[in-house]
Amino acid sequence: MWRSLGFPEAGDDEVLFTDHDVAAARAFAGLTAAGIVDAEVSEAVARATAQSASQLAEWQVGLLRRLFEDTGFDQPPADGSLELTRAVLPVLEGLQSYVWRRHLAAAIARMVVHPPSASDATEELTVGFADMVGFTRTTRRRSVAELSEMIEQFGAVTTAVIADGGGRLVKTVGDEVLFVVDEVADGANIALGLRDRVRAEDALPKLRIGLAAGPVLPHFGDVYGEVVNIAARLTSTAHPDSVLVDRGVAEALADDPRFTLHRIKPVSVRGYSRLNPWVLDRRA
Template structure:
């Protein structure tokens, strides 16, 4: 297609040419041989990136694939990365970009198609042509944002290292929060598909904005629930208080559990007893309330604009009796 508009239904070859460029020329055996990377490692990288294993005679790899594998080989030969690090990097790249690509495709389709009408071949061709026009600029923006996020991640690690004396600590002390939409199952039955999508996207976007505004990090979203972290417990409290206000303005109630303690960061996620405790506190919380643990209560007591109230001890599955507190605005 390469710059020429078409009114016919786009083919798989046209889509691949638009986004990848060079056509497939090589089998998986040939691409490994040309890049001088062992065949088994090439296949492990391909699977880690999230792509299916192809037949030996399937022509599916391009010159760009060869060039990318040569770069991987150069990093390994220089001693910068070993096999294990390469596979972990490939998995992180594959999972993140797969979600990004799917999300972007859905945004483009939603912006350009009338949901009440079935798409025509011309509609699909127009989406592909618009994507082709936006691709160069978006590629540059993507690289810029990725570099900025790397800088932010590096800054966070330095701040943690100042406390723990470890650049990449096995455990760090963080505030962990879960925010959960109340009665999501019931509400979802009352909405059509578009209404449900708007509800979930609105919740996730508002949560993302609030968390970022206070210097926290949104770890993951689970439809009716978000998980966030913050190095500063008072920032986590501010996030929770603002989230309750922001979500309630749109109708549904939200409940939040916060805990402060050691966590294990791994694969962009966080694990450990503190994370489990935050989840259990969320289950205890009533609609529109924030329940925190004693660690976070100690850290935020006396902070301007906040009020901490001790309530009766509760059993938490897998954790025994816990001492919860209610966090409110003063």
């Protein structure tokens, strides 16, 4: 279990574990012993939990570092650091438990509305990628503080637009976000909303956005399958400040008066020798 959580195996003579570690190991083993999950699923649960928790922990340590810097000390006194940490960590722990419960309730509600098929683990979803144009070049021209502000602003904008559009943010990978949504029209609104919001933010580079629809395999918080790959390829092909969609999205929106679709010539990208894209926009 220790390695599944993202830590190296400990030597027999190392003193690393407490009663909490023993209790966690027993809990994982109990799930398998009770037949609730098999060993393979238990390992996958541990890995998925660890990945999310690791990112959360890094963010929280960054928050503590910023709080320390605000005290006016380059290296805050040890007693002060300990006191501040003791005050902040319980609040963060309570907040993350609250947020987890809210997301769990939302996920259960979606499962009730769209129950998975007993014979097929895939779900019909619309998948979108949004990628900041020229991110590497932009980072060379900005200070660390400016870069940090840009990343925070990008995260705030994308999270708000995706949530308001009824979508789910799957992950952020550097200068790119991946989101999914149940309805194709909602995905189109999110994609165009992201483009428009970022247009209005002078501090953010323009976006390339790709959108594809069809069967997707959700797996421990991430999504896989050809639809995901097509959305990624469309993103890499799109011009700055534009949205490209695949045939599935184009067909679903063909009679929707809110949108316009302009077919462009097929493109050759990695894994697809002839990918047919459409440019999506709002109807004037």
